[in-house]
Structure formats: structure tokens, C-alpha cells
Amino acid sequence: MAQSTKNLIGLSGIPLIMVLGNSMLIPVLPTMQAKMDLSSFQTSLLITSFSISAGIVIPLAGYLSDRFGRKIVIILALILYGLGGLLAGLASLWMDNPYMLIMAGRILQGIGAAGTAPIAMALVGDLFDGAQESRALGLMETSNGIGKVLSPIIGSLLALIVWYMVFLAFPILCGIILLLFLFLTKEKKQERKPIPVKQYMQSIGNVFKLHGKWLIPAFFIGSICLFTLFGVLFYLSDLLEKKHKIDGVIKGGFLAIPLLVMSIAAYVTGLIIKKKLKLMRLFVIIGMFLLAASYVIASFVKGAYALIGVLIIGSVGTGMILPCLNSMIVGAVQKSERGMITSLYSGVRFIGVAVGPPVFTWLLGISRTVMFFSIAGLSLVFAIVGIFFLKPQQTQSQQQSQQAESNKEDLAEEEKKQKEQQAWRQISEALGIEPQSKEDKRKAEAIKHYGFDPGDLIDHLLNGGKKEKGKE
Numbered sequence: 001m002a003q004s005t006k007n008l009i010g011l012s013g014i015p016l017i018m019v020l021g022n023s024m025l026i027p028v029l030p031t032m033q034a035k036m037d038l039s040s041f042q043t044s045l046l047i048t049s050f051s052i053s054a055g056i057v058i059p060l061a062g063y064l065s066d067r068f069g070r071k072i073v074i075i076l077a078l079i080l081y082g083l084g085g086l087l088a089g090l091a092s093l094w095m096d097n098p099y100m101l102i103m104a105g106r107i108l109q110g111i112g113a114a115g116t117a118p119i120a121m122a123l124v125g126d127l128f129d130g131a132q133e134s135r136a137l138g139l140m141e142t143s144n145g146i147g148k149v150l151s152p153i154i155g156s157l158l159a160l161i162v163w164y165m166v167f168l169a170f171p172i173l174c175g176i177i178l179l180l181f182l183f184l185t186k187e188k189k190q191e192r193k194p195i196p197v198k199q200y201m202q203s204i205g206n207v208f209k210l211h212g213k214w215l216i217p218a219f220f221i222g223s224i225c226l227f228t229l230f231g232v233l234f235y236l237s238d239l240l241e242k243k244h245k246i247d248g249v250i251k252g253g254f255l256a257i258p259l260l261v262m263s264i265a266a267y268v269t270g271l272i273i274k275k276k277l278k279l280m281r282l283f284v285i286i287g288m289f290l291l292a293a294s295y296v297i298a299s300f301v302k303g304a305y306a307l308i309g310v311l312i313i314g315s316v317g318t319g320m321i322l323p324c325l326n327s328m329i330v331g332a333v334q335k336s337e338r339g340m341i342t343s344l345y346s347g348v349r350f351i352g353v354a355v356g357p358p359v360f361t362w363l364l365g366i367s368r369t370v371m372f373f374s375i376a377g378l379s380l381v382f383a384i385v386g387i388f389f390l391k392p393q394q395t396q397s398q399q400q401s402q403q404a405e406s407n408k409e410d411l412a413e414e415e416k417k418q419k420e421q422q423a424w425r426q427i428s429e430a431l432g433i434e435p436q437s438k439e440d441k442r443k444a445e446a447i448k449h450y451g452f453d454p455g456d457l458i459d460h461l462l463n464g465g466k467k468e469k470g471k472e
Contacts, residue, residue, distance in 0.1 A: 003186060007127050008136060010184030011120050013177040014074065015140050016147035017081070018117040020173065021109055022047050022353060023151035023259075024166050026233050027252045028159045030241045035163055036099050044357035047230065049103050051354030053110030055347040061115040062122070062343025063197075070123040071187040077115025078178045084109030085170025092164030105167065110350075117144065118346030125330040125342070126188055135270055137326045142267040144322075148259040152237075156252030203334075207341060215329065217389045219345050221284065221382050222325050223352035225318045228291065228375050229262075231356035232311060235364060235371070236304070244304050257308055258315040265319025273324055275331070277392050280324035284390060287324075288383030290317030295376035299369050328392045 025032075025046060033043040065073040088105030091098040121140060128136045158165040208215060233255060240246040240254060273280050294314035301307050329345050363371035443455070 004128070004132075006184040007186065008139065010181045011124060011136075012139060012143045013180055014078075014120040015117040015144035016150075017078070017173055017177045018113050019144050019147035020151045020154070020170075021050055021081070021113050022230065023148045023233075024155035024158075024169075026230075026237050027152045027156045027255060028163055028166055029234070030238060030247075031159060031163045036097070038099065040361050041358060042099070044234065044361055045103065046106060047234070047357045048354045049106045050110040050113065051350045053107045054113040055350035055354060057111050057114035058118050058343040058347035058350065061119060062341070065115070065119045065122060065343075069187060070119050070126065071181075071185065073115045073119050074123070074181060075178065077112045077119070078174045078181070079112070081109050081112030081116065082171040082174030082178075084112055085167045085174070089164050089167035089170075092167060098164075102167070109170070113350075114343075114347075118343045121326060121330065121346070122342045123185075123187065133275075133327070133330070135274075137270060137323060137330060139267070139270060140326070142263055142270065144263075144266075146263050149256045149263055152233075152252035152255035152259070153249060154252075156249045160248065204341070211392070214390050214392050215341075217382065217385050218284075218325050218328060218392075219348045221288065221321065221386060221390075222345060223348045224378060224382055225291070225321055225352070226349045227352035227356045227359075228295070228314070228379065229318060229356070230353045231360035231375070232314075233259075234357040235360050236307070236311075239304055239307075246304075254304075254308060258311045261312045262315040262319040265316045266323050267319075269320050270323045273327060275327070277328070280328055281386070281390055281392070283320045283324045285383055285386045287317035287320035288379055288386055290314060290320070292376045292379035292383060295372045295379065299372035299376070331392075 029043050029046065032038065032046065033040070061073055061077065084105045084107070086105075087108060088098075088102045091101035091105065095101065117140070121137065124136045124140060125133060154169075155166050158169055237251065237255060240251045246254065269283060273283065291314045294310055294312075294317070297313070298307055298310045301310050325345075330342060360371060363374055
């Protein structure tokens with residue numbers, strides 16, 4: 001197996017484990033609320049505490065990965081992630097009122113999550129180039145999507161054993177992902193010594209001076225996608241259980257439908273976009289308009305099943321947006337600053353996840369229509385912002401990489417043609433025939449139309465003249 005394939009296998013589980021941190025809990029939240037006698041706001045904090053702590057720590061994790069290496073940061077992060085789940089699970093098992101210790105475990109998990117997928121995304125940028133990088137990032141986003149698809153079902157299945165089993169599953173899952181990453185993924189050695197903190201921060205500032213006009217809107221668009229996604233899932237989980245009495249694995253399956261569509265859209269988008277910045281920009285803008293349209297339509301839909309169908313439109317939009325943003329942002333910076341920039345982006349995304357459930361709870365308290373029209377308006381505003389400001393430019397290294405890749409593809413195509421021609425000649429020789437060349441075809445067409453070949457006539461006259469001169 002090629003090392004690039006091993007790298008990808010080792011990395012692909014990391015976004016999956018990160019997304020389980022919130023998505024696996026969503027179908028179990030109503031049960032947790034009932035078992036621990038919590039308010040809706042307290043319940044939403046089980047999601048928010050994880051995401052806020054991750055969002056705060058992610059920039060630090062990015063700096064540490066740039067300074068000391070991506071692999072060691074990811075390894076320590078997975079260990080912390082598993083320990084946080086163990087703390088929350090054992091507190092639920094042994095205590096009558098475990099809420100505060102569960103919150104502590106969730107914060108510890110969030111700190112661990114800060115060093116998982118964001119750093120893995122930077123590591124993909126280090127290990128892959130050109131179209132391979134876009135495909136790898138698309139696969140990472142797909143892994144993230146698959147985690148979102150499977151997590152409601154896994155969470156519902158685990159809750160059939162006992163509601164706090166979702167916490168106790170994390171040490172096992174983190175252990176498996178850690179072993180795969182440890183033995184399959186090989187990090188490239190740093191070619192130069194880490195730069196001082198002050199110089200490093202100046203280089204980050206220069207990145208935002210150069211790219212800030214489109215980079216900041218890109219950050220917020222990514223955050224809005226996750227904000228609306230988790231807010232809607234939180235609302236949908238509560239709606240299915242309390243109004244429609246749908247619980248357990250069936251509810252997990254319903255929650256997984258829009259996530260599955262998003263995952264498929266992300267994978268296909270990763271295959272299509274390659275390194276085409278204009279196409280990425282177009283996909284992001286179309287995706288934001290699809291999000292806005294789906295939430296406007298959702299405000300008029302009453303049934304849960306029809307609502308899931310409408311939300312699929314938004315899922316396609318989200319699946320189009322996220323891989324494009326990943327490729328834009330990873331490609332915007334040099335490898336030495338990539339960890340910090342991708343971490344800042346992931347931090348903003350996590351803040352979106354954090355504020356989604358409580359904000360949706362507050363908006364729903366006003367009215368369902370206000371909730372959907374508010375997020376539709378927000379999506380529409382940033383779709384328009386994307387039209388005017390989301391205009392990334394290729395860096396010099398990107399242009400060189402793309403030119404080198406184009407030359408490589410041209411060379412490969414030429415070699416392929418030569419091999420085909422050689423193979424055809426060998427077949428012709430074996431059969432005792434000669435393949436008709438372009439010149440033969442031209443002569444045949446000329447004879448068919450004129451009864452003779454003008455080229456032969458001219459050649460005969462020229463050669464004949466030379467012969468006669470030679471005789472004289």
C-alpha cells in the first residue's frame with residue numbers, strides 16, 4: 001500500500017471522531033434532560049460547553065502544531081478527548097447529580113477536540129499537493145459528514161443500553177482512531193527551525209492583510225453553515241420526540257438523512273473542484289442561496305417528514321460550501337502558518353456550533369417562523385457578501401504547483417499516446433498489416449475526389465526536374 005494511501009486512512013478517522021463529540025449526543029439530549037431534570041438551556045449547554053472550549057483552544061493548538069509538529073498535537077488531543085468522555089461517563093454512573101462533572105468532562109473533550117480535525121486539515125495540506133490536496137480535503141469533509149450521519153444512529157443505539165453510554169464510548173473510539181493514526185500516518189520532517197512567537201504572529205497578521213478581505217467572510221460563512229446545521233438538528237430532535245413521539249434508532253435515522261445528503265454532496269464537490277478557485281467561489285455562493293431558500297420554505301412546512309425533505313436542500317448547499325472553503329483557506333497560506341490559520345477557521349466554526357442550540361431555543365421561544373426567517377436572512381446576507389468579497393487569489397506557490405501539475409498531466413498524456421501508437425504498430429506487424437497514417441488517409445481522400453494526388457504530382461515535378469538537371 002502506498003504511503004499516501006496510508007496517510008489518508010490514518011487521517012480520515014480524525015474528523016469522524018471529532019464530530020461524534022456533539023452529533024452523537026443530539027438524539028439523547030431529551031433523555032438526558034429528563035434523567036437529570038434539566039431546563040432546555042442547561043441541556044443546550046452540553047453542546048455549547050464542548051464547542052466553546054474547543055473554539056478557544058484551537059488557535060493555541062494550531063500554533064503548537066506549527067512549532068512542534070502536527071502528529072504529537074493530534075496524539076495528545078485524542079488522549080484528552082477520550083479522558084473527557086471517561087470522566088463524564090463515570091460521573092453519570094456513580095453520582096446522583098452528575099451534571100457539573102459531565103460539564104467538566106465536556107470541557108475537557110472540547111480541549112481535546114481542538115487538536116484533532118483542525119490540525120489534521122493542516123497536515124493534509126503538508127502531505128498532499130494540487131488536485132490531490134483538494135481530493136484529500138474533500139475526503140476529510142466527507143469523513144466529517146459520515147460522522148454526522150452515523151452519530152445520531154450510534155448515539156440512539158448506545159442509549160438503548162443506558163443514556164450515559166454515549167460518554168463511555170468515547171475512550172474506546174478514541175483509542176481505535178489513535179492506533180490507526182499512530183501507525184499509518186507519517187509526518188514530513190520540518191525543514192527549518194520554528195520561528196519566534198513574535199515573528200510568527202506578524203506572519204499571521206500579514207496573511208490577514210493580504211487575504212483578509214475574502215478570508216474573514218469565508219470564516220463566517222463556514223461558521224454559519226455549522227450554526228444553522230446544529231441549531232436545526234437540535235430543534236428537529238426535540239420536535240420528533242416530543243411532538244411526534246419518535247425516539248431511539250428511528251429518530252437517529254431521521255436525523256441522519258440530511259447529514260447523509262450533505263456528506264455525499266461534500267464528497268462529489270471535492271472531486272469536482274480540484275484547484276479551480278472560480279468554481280469554488282461559485283459553489284460557495286450557490287450553496288448559501290440554497291441554504292437561504294431551504295429555511296424560507298421550511299418556515300411554511302408543518303410536518304416533520306416534509307421538513308426533513310426541505311432541509312435536504314440546505315444539506316446540499318452545506319455540502320457544496322465546506323470542501324470549497326477548506327481548499328481556499330488551506331491554499332491561502334504557507335505551510336509554516338497553515339496550522340494557525342486552519343485552526344482559527346475551525347475555531348470560528350466551533351463557535352457557530354456552540355451558539356446554534358441556545359440561539360435556536362431562544363428564537364423558537366419567540367416563534368417558529370421568526371427562527372427560520374432569521375437564519376434564512378443571515379444565509380442570504382452572507383451569500384451577497386460572498387458575491388462581492390469572496391475572491392481568493394492564488395499564491396505564487398499555488399501557481400507553481402498548478403503549473404507543475406499541468407505539465408505533469410500533459411507529459412503523462414503524451415506518454416499514453418506514444419504507448420498506444422507503439423502497441424498498435426506491434427499489433428499491425430504481428431498481423432502483417434500496416435496502420436493507415438494521416439498521410440495515407442489524405443492521399444486516399446485526394447484520389448477519391450480528383451482521381452490523383454496533387455501532392456504526388458508536385459513532388460514528381462520537383463523530383464523530375466532535379467533528375468533532368470542531374471543528367472545534363
